Amino acid sequence: MIDFELSPRIKATKNMIHMFAESAVRPLARQYDEQEHEKPWDLLNMVQKVMGGGIAGAFGTDKKEDKGEEEPKEKKPKETNLAGAVTVEEIFWGDAGIALSFPGPGLGGAAVQASGTPEQKEKFLARFAGDKPVWGAMAITEPEAGSDTANIKTTAVLDGDEWVLNGEKIFVTSGKSALEDSEGFVVVWATVDKSAGRAGIKPFIVEHGTPGMQITKIEDKMGIRCSDTVSISFMDCRIPKENILGSPEVVDKTKTEGFKKVMATFDATRPLVAAMAIGVGQAALDFLREYLTEEGVELRYGINPHRMTSLERDIMQMEADLKAARLLTWRALWMLDNGLRNDLQASMAKAKAGLAVTRITQKAVEIMGPLGYSRELLLEKWMRDSKINDIFEGTGQIQLLVTARRILGFSREQLK
Ligand SMILES: Cc1cc2nc3c(=O)[nH]c(=O)nc-3n(C[C@H](O)[C@H](O)[C@H](O)COP(=O)(O)OP(=O)(O)OC[C@H]3O[C@@H](n4cnc5c(N)ncnc54)[C@H](O)[C@@H]3O)c2cc1C
Numbered sequence: 001m002i003d004f005e006l007s008p009r010i011k012a013t014k015n016m017i018h019m020f021a022e023s024a025v026r027p028l029a030r031q032y033d034e035q036e037h038e039k040p041w042d043l044l045n046m047v048q049k050v051m052g053g054g055i056a057g058a059f060g061t062d063k064k065e066d067k068g069e070e071e072p073k074e075k076k077p078k079e080t081n082l083a084g085a086v087t088v089e090e091i092f093w094g095d096a097g098i099a100l101s102f103p104g105p106g107l108g109g110a111a112v113q114a115s116g117t118p119e120q121k122e123k124f125l126a127r128f129a130g131d132k133p134v135w136g137a138m139a140i141t142e143p144e145a146g147s148d149t150a151n152i153k154t155t156a157v158l159d160g161d162e163w164v165l166n167g168e169k170i171f172v173t174s175g176k177s178a179l180e181d182s183e184g185f186v187v188v189w190a191t192v193d194k195s196a197g198r199a200g201i202k203p204f205i206v207e208h209g210t211p212g213m214q215i216t217k218i219e220d221k222m223g224i225r226c227s228d229t230v231s232i233s234f235m236d237c238r239i240p241k242e243n244i245l246g247s248p249e250v251v252d253k254t255k256t257e258g259f260k261k262v263m264a265t266f267d268a269t270r271p272l273v274a275a276m277a278i279g280v281g282q283a284a285l286d287f288l289r290e291y292l293t294e295e296g297v298e299l300r301y302g303i304n305p306h307r308m309t310s311l312e313r314d315i316m317q318m319e320a321d322l323k324a325a326r327l328l329t330w331r332a333l334w335m336l337d338n339g340l341r342n343d344l345q346a347s348m349a350k351a352k353a354g355l356a357v358t359r360i361t362q363k364a365v366e367i368m369g370p371l372g373y374s375r376e377l378l379l380e381k382w383m384r385d386s387k388i389n390d391i392f393e394g395t396g397q398i399q400l401l402v403t404a405r406r407i408l409g410f411s412r413e414q415l416k
Pocket residue numbers: 107137138139140141144145146147148170171172173174221229388391392393394395396397398401416
């Protein structure tokens with residue numbers, strides 16, 4: 001049976017998070033856009049206490065499953081990741097920059113969750129459930145390696161009981177939060193064997209305070225200005241041998257199993273980025289509809305398209321785009337929750353949502369005319385905030401490439 005309805009449990013969570021986003025997040029949106037590099041500490045501390053690990057739970061950490069507790073007798077639907085996406089959408093509806101600055105494991109934690117040993121999970125994930133805010137981050141991008149991850153130049157060399165890291169990472173989300181503002185960590189992608197290409201690239205957990213690791217730049221950004229984005233340099237940075245995620249072996253240079261496993265992290269996180277985008281798009285659409293209602297403009301649903309006004313057509317197109325993105329996102333996460341391969345759907349969801357939100361927010365500014373451009377409203381901010389969804393976690397173009405490869409049955413080498 002096809003069912004597009006959320007379960008009563010998720011609906012209740014959605015309503016609760018929406019109220020929280022409206023009352024506690026949205027009112028701070030403008031302030032922390034203007035005060036870039038500052039954090040709303042009262043809110044973040046409160047989030048940590050109330051949600052236990054920020055929105056970690058929302059980011060797909062099912063504590064019962066993790067602890068191996070018995071399943072309750074009445075079989076619940078598997079919907080941890082789906083519930084996470086709905087929560088993410090609502091908080092990002094409140095404000096994208098502030099939501100991104102919420103404490104929690106982030107991408108680094110997702111990598112530990114996806115490919116860490118039980119000991120690594122215990123050691124590195126437990127800290128997010130404490131009283132103090134803690135952040136995790138992931139450092140893949142380098143000056144010459146972003147979309148093309150195979151080009152990563154940061155090296156990891158085994159020296160006795162330690163890995164020695166050397167290289168430079170750029171655009172690390174929450175890097176400062178993880179390494180300077182809390183007792184967090186960053187998962188760093190480095191090569192153990194340059195000649196092996198992707199097969200040689202491994203993720204390493206680097207703890208805050210590790211000598212040889214230094215934040216070298218804090219980005220000033222167009223949007224999501226409450227979220228910190230940093231460059232990090234590694235100079236003979238020594239970490240324990242056991243801080244590698246997955247096997248250190250480069251068994252067969254033609255096989256990239258380890259790399260694929262880490263890339264699988266993105267099957268969980270790309271739909272969440274799509275949910276972030278949908279939250280911002282929904283904020284813009286909600287605003288527009290409220291404004292038009294106040295102005296006495298009625299949207300005539302169901303009339304013949306050739307009789308619609310151009311405004312009606314625009315709004316209905318925006319709504320359709322957002323709904324399509326949301327359904328793709330839910331599908332990708334439902335598949336993940338049910339143990340199905342979802343890499344195609346994850347990329348489709350992110351590509352669609354990134355494109356939809358940039359178009360929706362831009363159109364909303366256009367429809368509102370000069371008011372849309374003014375800082376009096378949040379529309380211009382949403383337009384700035386939205387673009388990142390088309391860039392991080394793989395650009396929109398890369399998602400289309402991945403989608404095309406999978407649909408057409410081409411390999412990475414056949415379709416670049
Ligand atoms: C605010 C922000 C936060 C970020 N956070 C993180 C983070 O936490 N961790 C991290 O590791 N990285 C992070 N990034 C980096 C981000 O993931 C990369 O910028 C992104 O993957 C693109 O890589 P690149 O910058 O090397 O661009 P490039 O790969 O050089 O791409 C430039 C342009 O070319 C296009 N392009 C590239 N290859 C192809 C192709 N084969 N076909 C068609 N078009 C192509 C791209 O789509 C893009 O439009 C962040 C970036 C920003 C702006």
